[in-house]
Amino acid sequence: MPKPSPISPTVDFDRDGVQHGFLRLPYSRDDSAWGSVMIPICVVRNGEGPTALLTGANHGDEYEGPLALYELARTLEPGQVSGTVIIVPAMNYPAFRAGTRTSPIDKGNMNRSFPGRPDGTVTEKIADYFQRELLPRADLVFDFHSGGRTLDFLPYCAAHILPDKAQEAKAFAAVEAFSAPYSMKMREIDAVGMYDTAAEEMGKVFITTELGGGGTARAETVRIARRGIANVLRHAGILDGAVEKTPTRWLDMPSGDCFIFAEEDGMFETMADLGEDVHEGMVIARIHSIGRTGGPPQEIRAKMSGLLAARHFPGLIKTGDCMCVVAR
Numbered sequence: 001m002p003k004p005s006p007i008s009p010t011v012d013f014d015r016d017g018v019q020h021g022f023l024r025l026p027y028s029r030d031d032s033a034w035g036s037v038m039i040p041i042c043v044v045r046n047g048e049g050p051t052a053l054l055t056g057a058n059h060g061d062e063y064e065g066p067l068a069l070y071e072l073a074r075t076l077e078p079g080q081v082s083g084t085v086i087i088v089p090a091m092n093y094p095a096f097r098a099g100t101r102t103s104p105i106d107k108g109n110m111n112r113s114f115p116g117r118p119d120g121t122v123t124e125k126i127a128d129y130f131q132r133e134l135l136p137r138a139d140l141v142f143d144f145h146s147g148g149r150t151l152d153f154l155p156y157c158a159a160h161i162l163p164d165k166a167q168e169a170k171a172f173a174a175v176e177a178f179s180a181p182y183s184m185k186m187r188e189i190d191a192v193g194m195y196d197t198a199a200e201e202m203g204k205v206f207i208t209t210e211l212g213g214g215g216t217a218r219a220e221t222v223r224i225a226r227r228g229i230a231n232v233l234r235h236a237g238i239l240d241g242a243v244e245k246t247p248t249r250w251l252d253m254p255s256g257d258c259f260i261f262a263e264e265d266g267m268f269e270t271m272a273d274l275g276e277d278v279h280e281g282m283v284i285a286r287i288h289s290i291g292r293t294g295g296p297p298q299e300i301r302a303k304m305s306g307l308l309a310a311r312h313f314p315g316l317i318k319t320g321d322c323m324c325v326v327a328r
């Protein structure tokens with residue numbers, strides 16, 4: 001038998017009404033001998049019906065999700081809901097508090113920690129709680145992402161290309177309802193340990209976003225996040241009201257040629273901005289060596305035609321960094 005989770009919720013998932021509480025995880029440390037990590041959680045329930053599980057700050061330096069979800073938790077009323085909405089606006093709460101992608105406690109990357117462990121690190125314990133306690137309750141799982149401090153994305157809502165085409169169709173329909181300017185049929189570089197994969201393997205409808213990045217949020221991307229999550233809940237029949245559809249442009253990541261990684265350190269220059277058309281063979285970025293003057297920049301060429309969907313954000317780049325993502 002697997003061990004029970006060390007996390008105890010201060011909310012009752014089966015009680016009607018609005019509850020604001022915590023997932024309390026004991027964490028003994030220098031400044032608090034019998035201390036706990038207190039992860040904020042909100043449950044809004046109104047009778048029988050589907051359950052949506054909504055998360056932000058799976059990576060701690062991505063802000064559209066938390067900005068949309070703290071507000072949703074503050075404003076959502078049970079009378080508007082049929083079923084249950086579980087909101088965890090900052091899933092990797094220690095990372096969110098530190099403003100970093102991974103946890104300052106154990107360096108855990110939440111989205112590489114699934115299925116987690118009840119006797120593992122703090123990050124693994126949180127992942128385990130989602131894996132065994134929260135995901136099984138959900139019909140619809142929505143996990144907000146943005147680029148964080150090192151990437152910037154075109155604003156898109158996304159779901160994965162899946163072997164189960166019925167499950168895939170439900171996810172793509174929810175993506176369409178979100179009505180971001182772009183919608184993505186997504187492929188992963190490395191799907192092992194992801195929350196996405198954990199939810200999909202349980203047969204859940206899993207939807208995510210990339211809404212910007214750079215370690216901050218823009219007015220426009222926050223508007224997209226807030227309108228989009230309401231639309232997805234309406235589409236699922238959980239929130240009353242009609243979906244406010246706006247046109248979306250579907251994008252596809254047809255192969256590994258979408259991704260370009262830096263093979264040198266230096267100063268990064270993008271030769272196209274997000275959303276611009278690029279064609280195969282075009283120079284889409286340059287890396288300038290900064291150790292001395294006089295050397296030519298390394299020219300980076302697109303491996304396929306499409307548009308620039310993501311780019312490295314900081315001005316300097318290191319070997320191995322993801323530099324550009326082209327989508328079609």
Ligand code: CA
Nearest residue numbers: 059062145146
């Ligand atoms: Ca992310």
